Amino acid sequence: MVNFNNLLQYLSLQSPLPSSSSASLSNLNITETLTKMGLTTYTLPSLPYAYDALEPHISAQIMELHHARHHQAYVTNLNAALVSHATALAEGDVAAQISLQQAIRFHGGGHINHSLFWRNLAPAGTAETADPAQAAPELVAEIGKVWGGLAEFKKAFGAALLGIQGSGWGWLVKETGEGGRLRIVTTKDQDPVVGGQVPVLGVDMWEHAYYLQYLNGKAAYVENIWNVINWKTAEERFAGRSEEKTEL
Amino acid sequence: MSSTLFRTSPALRGALRASGAPKVAGAMAGIGFVRGKATLPDLPYDYGALEPHISGKIMELHHSKHHQTYVNGLNSAVQTIKEAESKGDFTKAATVAPLLNFHGGGHINHTLFWENLAPASREGGGDPSGALQKAIVADFGSVDSFRKQMDAALAGIQGSGWAWLVKDKTAGNLNIVTRANQDPVSGPYVPLLGIDAWEHAYYLQYQNRKAEYFEAIWNVINWKTVESRFEKP
Ligand SMILES: [Fe+2]
Ligand SMILES: [Fe+2]
Numbered sequence: 124m125v126n127f128n129n130l131l132q133y134l135s136l137q138s139p140l141p142s143s144s145s146a147s148l149s150n151l152n153i154t155e156t157l158t159k160m161g162l163t164t165y166t167l168p169s170l171p172y173a174y175d176a177l178e179p180h181i182s183a184q185i186m187e188l189h190h191a192r193h194h195q196a197y198v199t200n201l202n203a204a205l206v207s208h209a210t211a212l213a214e215g216d217v218a219a220q221i222s223l224q225q226a227i228r229f230h231g232g233g234h235i236n237h238s239l240f241w242r243n244l245a246p247a248g249t250a251e252t253a254d255p256a257q258a259a260p261e262l263v264a265e266i267g268k269v270w271g272g273l274a275e276f277k278k279a280f281g282a283a284l285l286g287i288q289g290s291g292w293g294w295l296v297k298e299t300g301e302g303g304r305l306r307i308v309t310t311k312d313q314d315p316v317v318g319g320q321v322p323v324l325g326v327d328m329w330e331h332a333y334y335l336q337y338l339n340g341k342a343a344y345v346e347n348i349w350n351v352i353n354w355k356t357a358e359e360r361f362a363g364r365s366e367e368k369t370e371l
Numbered sequence: 372m373s374s375t376l377f378r379t380s381p382a383l384r385g386a387l388r389a390s391g392a393p394k395v396a397g398a399m400a401g402i403g404f405v406r407g408k409a410t411l412p413d414l415p416y417d418y419g420a421l422e423p424h425i426s427g428k429i430m431e432l433h434h435s436k437h438h439q440t441y442v443n444g445l446n447s448a449v450q451t452i453k454e455a456e457s458k459g460d461f462t463k464a465a466t467v468a469p470l471l472n473f474h475g476g477g478h479i480n481h482t483l484f485w486e487n488l489a490p491a492s493r494e495g496g497g498d499p500s501g502a503l504q505k506a507i508v509a510d511f512g513s514v515d516s517f518r519k520q521m522d523a524a525l526a527g528i529q530g531s532g533w534a535w536l537v538k539d540k541t542a543g544n545l546n547i548v549t550r551a552n553q554d555p556v557s558g559p560y561v562p563l564l565g566i567d568a569w570e571h572a573y574y575l576q577y578q579n580r581k582a583e584y585f586e587a588i589w590n591v592i593n594w595k596t597v598e599s600r601f602e603k604p
Contacts, residue, residue: 188578188579192578192579193579196579225529229529288469288473288552288553289530289531289532289551289552289553289569290530290531290570291530311530312529312530313529313530329530329570330531330569330570330571330574331570331574331578331579334570334571334574334575335574335575335578338432338436338575339432339436339437339440339571
């Protein structure tokens with residue numbers, strides 16, 4: 124019989140999160156505990172646009188659930204895992220500290236990935252999205268050097284997204300070494316882009332990101348998302364001008 | 372420590388390395404294969420028959436689109452491997468192995484899953500009986516405790532995957548295991564009851580409230596299927 128260790132039991136208790144009063148009470152306790160321990164309480168960032176602003180490419184219903192429920196759950200579970208970890212640290216419980224690593228990685232990754240994602244999206248037909256060469260001249264020039272053109276890059280990126288088996292993310296990243304080379308990478312589940320790579324833009328390929336609108340037609344989601352990619356944000360990240368924290 | 376602990380290296384990948392690709396398809400014969408080609412099995416009930424616990428729309432998409440995609444992907448992977456093998460291009464054959472594992476696993480898992488379900492008005496729901504009931508009580512304390520532990524395993528899956536009640540052929544006891552993505556249950560484990568925890572299995576009806584789906588699905592679990600798999604020597 125499987126030994127359900129503390130983490131698995133813990134995760135099952137924490138997820139998914141109901142929006143009940145008991146949940147908000149425990150949220151308060153968590154904030155209080157983290158503050159007492161001198162630790163940061165992570166919070167859900169507000170979206171830089173309305174839930175319906177990405178229509179018709181991403182529906183308002185998807186955006187609201189994705190932000191207010193899914194992202195919120197990662198934030199809440201991350202804070203809870205950090206409290207448990209700090210407690211284990213104070214008690215010198217090494218086994219508990221180790222068992223919490225995966226929860227922190229998963230929920231922390233979920234928080235980082237979604238925070239990056241919201242900011243690399245913007246309403247279609249705006250200065251951020253309509254003309255990549257205008258909004259991201261340096262990045263688009265570099266993409267041309269690596270892939271031969273924006274269309275070729277989109278094709279390669281789309282193929283990487285559709286090749287993900289299960290839940291995960293596709294990223295355009297810039298190597299911090301090797302002359303800042305651009306690469307397309309995928310990460311599984313909520314693994315964040317870390318170590319030696321700066322995320323320039325990310326696309327969520329979990330089914331919750333598109334299913335209510337696109338159902339099993341994920342190729343259409345992958346095609347339509349180009350209409351709402353925020354090239355200004357991508358350019359800032361590429362040029363190192365972004366002030367986002369990209370690492371926990 | 373996490374659910375990744377229970378992710379064994381996929382059997383199909385090992386089988387490919389050990390014995391060459393076409394034999395892998397042979398090993399899966401019996402699960403929706405006709406003349407060496409995987410085929411989509413018919414559901415033993417209507418798409419709407421599991422309502423209100425699983426909506427007709429979910430069932431239709433899940434069976435006719437998602438499962439069909441795994442069947443197509445499996446056949447195309449097998450074909451690519453056969454062609455590569457006939458040319459002696461084993462490097463090419465090896466690069467297709469992950470696709471074979473993914474789509475082959477998807478085909479096996481969903482085929483087992485459909486048979487694990489039945490309308491609540493027919494065999495669905497209730498409790499197991501006979502030797503299976505005794506084994507569950509022996510290994511999990513009670514049927515309710517088993518359901519709780521299975522739901523906890525499902526909720527603990529980080530990403531896409533499955534939870535299974537399995538029989539350990541070597542030790543003889545029952546276990547709950549989880550598998551990432553479409554990795555099939557293998558090794559000493561015989562899959563008895565599988566629950567799909569991919570978002571496509573519940574999202575149209577339950578959205579982010581996956582715990583409600585894990586609770587509702589017990590109303591449409593076909594214990595007769597689980598019992599016959601358990602009793603098979
Ligand atoms: Fe997401
Ligand atoms: Fe499925």
